[in-house]
Amino acid sequence: MIGLEHYLFLGALLFVCGVVCMATKRNAIGVLIGVELVLNGANVNLVAFARYNPAFEIEGMIFSLLVIVLAAAEAAVALAIVLNFYNNHSTVDVDSAEELRG
Amino acid sequence: MGTLLFASFFSSPLWYYLLAIIAAALLIGFMLVSAIFSVWLERKVAGRIQDRLGPTRVGGKFGWLQTLADGMKLLVKEDIIPASADQMLFRVGPYIALAGSFTAFLALPFGNMLVGLDLNIAILFMLAVMSSEVFGIILIGYGSGSKWALFGGMREAAQMVSYEIPMAITVLVPVIVAGSMNLNEITLQQRGIWNWYLFHDPFTFCAFWTYFTCAMASCKRAPFDLAEAESELVAGFHTEYSGFRWLVIFMAEYGSMFAVSGIAAIMFLGGWSLGLPWELTDVFAGITGNATAGLWIGNLLNMVVFIGKCWFLVFVMMWVRWTLPRLRIDQVMMTCLKYLLPISCFLLIGVATWQLVLPPSVRTIAQLAIFGLTMLGLVLAILKLLATAKDVPGTGMPSMWQMTNVTGYQGAKQ
Amino acid sequence: MSPFTNLEPFLFWTIACITGGCAIACVVTHNIVRSATWLLFALAGTSGIFFLLGADLVGAIQLLVYVGGTMILVVFGVMLTAQGPFISMRTSSGEWAVSVAAGLLLLSVLSVAISKIGKPTPPSGSTVAQYAPKTTLAEGMTKEGETNEVASKSPYSMAIGQGFLGVGVGPAHKETVNGKETVVRASYLLPFEIVSVHLLVALIGAAYLARAKRRKEAAV
Known part of the structure; x- marks a missing residue:
């Protein structure tokens, strides 16, 4: 029987994949992909809570909807930043973004 | 023993x-059959419109x-993957x-x-999954x-993503009228041709064309x-494809043509309703006295009507395709972002x-008026078409184009 | 008991394996477009999980926004910033080892935390994508004297929509109104408006940022 913990584990797996993706990818867009994975892991958790806890049956879904919408907005802004970055540095390698090192 | 086995099988x-x-x-x-x-049909229609046989x-x-x-020829063709292609993306794109x-x-009810x-949000689901088709196209183009x-894929992506927005918004117009996103329920509300959402009010009428x-x-x-x-991009995003994968791309294209026609038929043209004010499954259930039998017989007719409507809309798409010249890419984007998007929001x-x-009461009067005017326009258009068909070719043209002493033309008998 | 109940483990394991596998492949691959493709499969799998959990609205929105919108944006970004035909930037194996070790540590911590929670059972009548009508949700959405078929047929989609419009559908809490203690349910009109404004801001911001002039040598 599938319980809440199975869904939570899937969410955790997605989350960790996203974190590792953010840490290892040198391409700025790869980092963005990691962020999307992290948000999805959180969403799986929210919807699973919505299903398994009657008190949150609507709240969890509404939160996940808001997360999806915000993720879309975040992706748009992040890509605009990446494009700008590419225009200034002729690359999307995040390691080259070190001007603010101080 | 046998029945027991069956019973346990059916409940397992x-x-x-x-x-x-x-x-x-x-x-x-x-x-598959629909694509075939x-x-x-496309080749026949193209032929007829261009005055040849197909x-x-x-x-x-x-x-x-x-x-x-043609399909059998495509299946036995060599499967070529260009050396410069990304193997995985090239392979997986058509299937996405x-x-x-x-x-x-x-989610499409026949x-x-x-x-x-039978989803409650069937129309949203359909739009959502059809929007994922564009990702396959991009992968095809990129891979x-x-x-x-690549150019074809980029254009396609820009175009599909832009047109999705007014498309989704115009679909919402009948959804507002129906108060439901369940396609089954939306269709059941449109019993009787005057109740089709095409005629419901001026906004739904315009929404259909948009x-x-x-x-x-x-x-x-x-x-x-x-x-x-093809005049600019060879064959666009599927330039490098051949054989089975090319077939899959075209199945996807014709499948989505049928699907969007299905949405149009359900949202605006009464779905499987023939235009009668009764639901056929109920009618046959009443006649046979058996709900299941009524459901089967009625749905057989419903299915024929619905597929007929969809294929008619597909035919209209072909008709448009072989009649109008192609737009430029900036014109395509402008049509969407400057005209269709504001129109759909309005x-x-x-x-x-x-x-x-x-x-x-006012709404009912408006509905009947729109229905009447549309029918009147339809009749007038048919009469005009019949009259035009009887004319000698070139009748409406300046005199230099008019036919004089042409022999062998059989189309217009005088 | 509905026979659909027995389908849940099979469907869950299938979809979960696909989702998790694609997420891992997304991390491992070097090619950024392939990575985006794996992410697409992971997102589609996640929407499958949402459908499995009965949240069909969230699943459909996930497909619509992520697959139809965000992923296209990402691939567009890749295409606009790619110098070579198929770019891949390698990470050194030392960095890989550290990140994977940290990731595994995080995963094990999360797994321990997950194993500590109890085993809540879903509300009665739970089946795959077939949830029983819940009177608690339908109440307050129906005008008196009329039965709302839609509400009883699709409790979640209806309730979410109503919640965004300001009808109380969230968790109930007691509140004193005019000296009388009444049960009030939370509504989500304000978050909805904030998100709308946020979207507008993001739209304008993205357009502003992306409009910046290209440097000449950058235009390859």
Whole structure:
């Protein structure tokens, strides 16, 4: 029987994949992909809570909807930043973004 | 013993797996047959519009087995993957496109409750999965490793993503009227031809034409077929494809044509309703005195009506394709962002205001008036067409184009 | 008991394996477009999980926004910033080892935390994508004297929509109104408006950022 913990584990797996993706990818867009994975892991958790806890049956879904919408907005802004970055540095390698090192 | 075995089989999950596989196979089979028929129809329509015959040889009189022969030729062709292509993306792209197009059929009702998945948000689901088709197209374009394909894919992506927005908004117009996103329920509300949402109010009437334009563009049909503009881009995003994968791309395209036509038929043209004010399944249930029998017989007719409507809309798309010249890419984008998008937003706000402000009596009068005017226009158009068909070619043209002393022309008997 | 209940483990394991596998492949691959493709499969799998959990609205929105919108944006970004035909930037194996070790540590911590929670059972009548009508949700959405078929047929989609419009559908809490203690349900009109404004801001911001002029040598 599938319980809440199975869904939570899937969410955790997605989350960790996203974190590792953010840490290892040198391409700025790869980092963005990691962020999307992290948000999805959180969403799986929210919807699973919505299903398994009657008190949150609507709240969890509404939160996940808001997360999806915000993720879309975040992706748009992040890509605009990446494009700008590419225009200034002729690359999307995040390691080259070190001007603010101080 | 045998019955016991059957009983346990039918209540076991195995039976549901089997049912699901059968249903999916039926849907895929329908999509395949529909694509085969559409390709044949396309060639016939193109031929007729361009004053030629189209396929005539294979399979007897009308060349109706032509597509099957073409398909068999494609299947035995060599499967070429260009050396510069990204192997995985090149392989997986067509199947993503096909999956997006096919999944839309899951929520498309062919008759009263004759639907793979009776979702409450069926229309949203259909739009969602059809929007994932574009990702397959981008992968096809990018993975081919060819500039033509890349340009085609980019154009296609920009076009489909832009046209999706007015398309979704215009679909919301009848959703507001119906108060439901369940396609089955929306259709059941449109019993009787005057109740079709096309005639419901001026906004839904305009929404239908806006939707159909957007649908044509999002199916990358001419005049919006910039993605495969052969005069500029060889064959667009599928330049590098051959054989089976090319076949899959085209199945996806014709599948999504049928799906958007299905949405148009359900949202605006009464779905499977023939235009009679009764639901056929109920009628046959009353006649036979058996609800199940009524459901089967009625749905058989419903299915024929619905597929007929969809194919008629597909035919209209072909008609447009072979009649209008192709737009330029900036014109395509401008049509969407500067005209269709504001129009669709206006229609959405308008229909909400209409439903809220006007009393039901005024709405009914407006509905009947729109219905009457449309029917009148239809009759006048048919009469005009009949009259034009009898004219000698070139009658309406300046005198230098008018036919004089032409022999051998059989079309207009005087 | 509905036979659909027995399908849940099979469907869950299938979809979960696909989702998790694609997420891992997304991390491992070097090619950024392939990575985006794996992400697409992971997102589609996640929407499958949402459908499995009965949240069909969330699943459909996930497909619509992520697959139809965000992923296209990402691939567009890749295409606009790619110098070579198929770019891949390699990470050194030392960095890989550290990140994977940290990731595994995080995963094990999360797994331990997950194993500590109890085993809540879903509300009665739970089946795959077939949830029983819940009177608690339908109440307050129906005008008196009329039965709302839609509400009883699709409790979640209806309730979410109503919640965004300001009808109380969230968790109930007691509140004193005019000296009388009444049960009030939370509504989500304000978050909805904030998100709308946020979207507008993001739209304008993205357009502003992307409009910046290209440097000449950057235009390859």
